[in-house]
Amino acid sequence: MHSRCSGPRPRREFLQVGSLALSGLTLPDVLAARRAAGQQHRDTSVILLYLHGGASHLETWDLKPEAPLDYRSVFQPISTTVPGMDICELLPLQARQAHRIAIVRSVHHRMSSHSDGGIEVLTGKTPVRPDPSSQSKSDHPDLGSIASFVRGMSPHAVPPYIAVPQSTYMTRPTYLGLQHGPLTAGDPSGSSYRPPVPTLNAGVDGRRLGDRQALLSQLDRLRAGMDQSDSLDSADRFTRQAFDVLTSSRTAAAFDLNQEPDVLRDRYGRNVWGQSCLLARRLCEAGAVVVSLYMNTPRRGPEFTNWDDHILNAGRPGHFAVYMRRRLEYFDQALGTLIDDIHSRGLEQRILVVVTGEFGRTPRLSRSSDGVGRNHWPGAYSVLFSGGGLATGQVVGATNSKGEYPVERPVSPQDVLATIYHHLGIDRHRSLTDHAGRPVPILPHGEPISELLS
Numbered sequence: 503m504h505s506r507c508s509g510p511r512p513r514r515e516f517l518q519v520g521s522l523a524l525s526g527l528t529l530p531d532v533l534a535a536r537r538a539a540g541q542q543h544r545d546t547s548v549i550l551l552y553l554h555g556g557a558s559h560l561e562t563w564d565l566k567p568e569a570p571l572d573y574r575s576v577f578q579p580i581s582t583t584v585p586g587m588d589i590c591e592l593l594p595l596q597a598r599q600a601h602r603i604a605i606v607r608s609v610h611h612r613m614s615s616h617s618d619g620g621i622e623v624l625t626g627k628t629p630v631r632p633d634p635s636s637q638s639k640s641d642h643p644d645l646g647s648i649a650s651f652v653r654g655m656s657p658h659a660v661p662p663y664i665a666v667p668q669s670t671y672m673t674r675p676t677y678l679g680l681q682h683g684p685l686t687a688g689d690p691s692g693s694s695y696r697p698p699v700p701t702l703n704a705g706v707d708g709r710r711l712g713d714r715q716a717l718l719s720q721l722d723r724l725r726a727g728m729d730q731s732d733s734l735d736s737a738d739r740f741t742r743q744a745f746d747v748l749t750s751s752r753t754a755a756a757f758d759l760n761q762e763p764d765v766l767r768d769r770y771g772r773n774v775w776g777q778s779c780l781l782a783r784r785l786c787e788a789g790a791v792v793v794s795l796y797m798n799t800p801r802r803g804p805e806f807t808n809w810d811d812h813i814l815n816a817g818r819p820g821h822f823a824v825y826m827r828r829r830l831e832y833f834d835q836a837l838g839t840l841i842d843d844i845h846s847r848g849l850e851q852r853i854l855v856v857v858t859g860e861f862g863r864t865p866r867l868s869r870s871s872d873g874v875g876r877n878h879w880p881g882a883y884s885v886l887f888s889g890g891g892l893a894t895g896q897v898v899g900a901t902n903s904k905g906e907y908p909v910e911r912p913v914s915p916q917d918v919l920a921t922i923y924h925h926l927g928i929d930r931h932r933s934l935t936d937h938a939g940r941p942v943p944i945l946p947h948g949e950p951i952s953e954l955l956s
Contacts, residue, residue, distance in 0.1 A: 544653065544927040546852055546890070547786035549779075550645070550794045551837065552670060553859035555810030556619065556883070558876050559905060560865060561826055563589050563884040564607045566905050573865050573904045576823040584895045592830040595838025601895040602841055602850070604887045604954055608899025608908035611861070611915050614878045616810070617672040619860030624673050626919045626945045636672075643682065643934075644673035645919055646792040648944055650682040652928050656789030658752045661685045664785055664793045666778045677936045684794065687785075690759055691777040697757030756788035757781070766843070775800040775836040783843055786853050791926065800832035809859055813868055813875040822875040841888045854890025854925045858918065859883065865905040881907045885918055890925045893956040916948025924950040 560566060565575040565588065579588035582600030589597055589605075596603065611628075613619040617636040618629045624644040632638070643651070646663040653662055665684035675682040687698055755761060759781060770776035775797060782793040799806040806829065807815045811822040818825070837857065844853050862883030863876030882901045888894060899911035923930045923944070930948065933941035 546854070546926055547790055548645075548649075548792050548854045548856060548890075548922055548926060549782045549786060549840070550792065550922075551779075551797050551855070551857040552620075552624075552794055553809045553857065554670075554796055554798045555616070555808040555815075556859040556861040556863060556878060557809045558811055558826070558863035559607070559882060559884040559901075560863065560876070561590055561811075561823075561830075562593065563605045563886065564882075564901060564905055565590060566865075566903065569865075569904050572867050576821075576826075576867075584897075587895075587897050590830065592827060593834045593838075595834045596841075599838060599841050599888075602845060602888055604892060604894045604896050604898060606885045606887070606898045606913050606918070606951065606954075607901055608882065608911050609858075609885050609913045609915065609918060610882050610908055611880045614861070614880050616860055616878075619878075619880055620670060620672045623858060623860050623915045623918075624670060626916045626948060638672065640673040641676060642936075642942065643675045643678045644670070645922060646684055646794055647673075647675040647678050647682040648923075648934075649791040649926055649928065650675075651678045651934070652932070653791045653926065656791070658789040660753050660756060660785065660789035662791040664790050666690065666781055666785075666793060666795050667774060668796050670794065670796060677942075678934065687757070687781065689774055689778075690757075690781045691772060691774045695759070697754070752788055756784050756790075759784070769835075770839045770843075771800070771832060771835045773800045773832055773836075774798075775832050776839070779836045779840040780843075783840060783847075783849075783853070787847075787849065797833070800829065800836075811863060811875050812877045813870055813873045815875065819872045821873055837886075844889050850889040851891045852889075854892070854922065855886075855888040856918070856922060857886040862905075885913075887921070887954060891956060892921075892925075892954040896953065898951060898953045911953075913951060914948055916945055917951055918948075920945055920948040921950045921954060924955070 560575045561577055565577065565579040567574055567579055575590070578591045580591045580594070580597055581588055582597040584600040587600050587605065611619070611622050613622045613629060613632060615632060615634050615636045617638045618632045621627065621629050621638065621640045625640050625642045627640070627642040629638055646665070650663040655662055663682065663684045664687055666687040667689040669684045669686055685698055688695065759767065759777060762780060767777065767780065770780045778795050782795055785793050798808045804818065807818060807825045809829070811826060815822065815825070841855060844850055844855065861878055861880035864879045868875050868877055882905060899913055900909055901907060902909045920930050928944065930945040931943060933943050936942045
């Protein structure tokens with residue numbers, strides 16, 4: 503690299519460094535496409551905690567202590583700061599902040615496999631050909647890709663859609679283009695965590711450039727050594743914005759958890775879930791629109807499983823309550839601290855937290871010689887909301903005495919998404935264009951949950 507820009511060669515070098523080069527697609531191309539799509543910016547964002555496997559509503563937010571023994575929760579309910587909003591005894595931090603949350607207990611749909619349930623919940627589109635083997639992929643983009651397309655890059659050059667530590671396996675940006683897929687941030691809990699370089703998830707097959715450190719080094723030399731007034735005066739606005747993204751100190755700082763005090767990092771929990779929640783808050787504060795957290799297991803090891811609490815989950819025999827008890831401790835610490843942190847920083851109007859899985863669990867316990875568990879159950883499950891300027895401190899809807907199906911205020915996944923889009927300022931009636939050139943509405947149906955709109 504030259505110490506000063508002397509003409510076309512350094513400009514070509516700059517564009518080469520800024521390239522998303524595996525397909526020849528450059529970041530300026532991406533930015534131009536986003537601007538052409540008419541994105542608008544609003545200072546709101548969403549943190550989506552996706553409880554992979556489908557959390558049991560009976561062991562979290564909809565316990566049925568009066569139900570028959572084979573139906574009731576294996577845990578006891580505790581009271582909260584909101585009269586009548588009893589939740590699981592293993593969620594004490596959430597109980598102390600019940601006035602800051604709203605629980606919708608009457609969400610339901612019909613997709614009973616993990617992938618199809620996830621597609622319904624995250625895209626709002628019902629799979630045409632359900633796949634019981636859970637291998638199906640979405641034909642439509644999820645809420646993060648739609649937010650990326652509609653809202654675009656923030657004025658501070660922070661990627662609009664970020665997945666921590668990984669993206670959901672059943673959704674994809676489809677006809678919106680790979681540039682609207684999530685930037686995958688990886689697991690931020692390790693001491694050797696290396697934040698991703700923004701802009702490295704485009705290309706024909708979505709692969710990443712291999713040597714991130716070399717690219718960063720080139721960018722550092724570029725920023726330090728070139729006369730920007732000479733080299734960029736002739737660049738168009740998209741190349742300018744690409745340069746901002748690739749050299750943004752704000753974006754780099756947002757990924758740097760070391761800027762947080764140790765006491766706060768400890769409060770969140772030094773594990774995947776805790777540090778992911780902290781990173782999500784930092785990213786939204788910096789300008790990300792949607793940060794999705796793939797809540798699989800908080801730590802690695804045979805003592806942990808995900809939320810798919812059927813008998814022999816992950817091939818492990820025994821009572822699901824043993825694994826659930828371990829899991830809920832980490833979950834309550836991470837989510838409870840996130841809610842408190844958002845409010846203590848005055849971000850509760852800007853940032854909406856939504857917690858959901860792909861479905862609930864069977865109200866009736868399954869028993870065999872291998873153990874006790876609950877199977878897939880899309881007929882009823884609970885979704886938690888916090889922040890976003892919503893009316894919290896309430897329960898919306900109810901299930902029957904055994905937790906089998908809604909009996910008050912039934913809510914669909916589309917209603918949940920409509921509430922999220924309302925917060926983000928995205929017109930859910932807007933049509934996108936699929937691969938065949940046909941108009942596709944962002945949401946085929948669904949209305950914001952009126953009880954939550956303050």
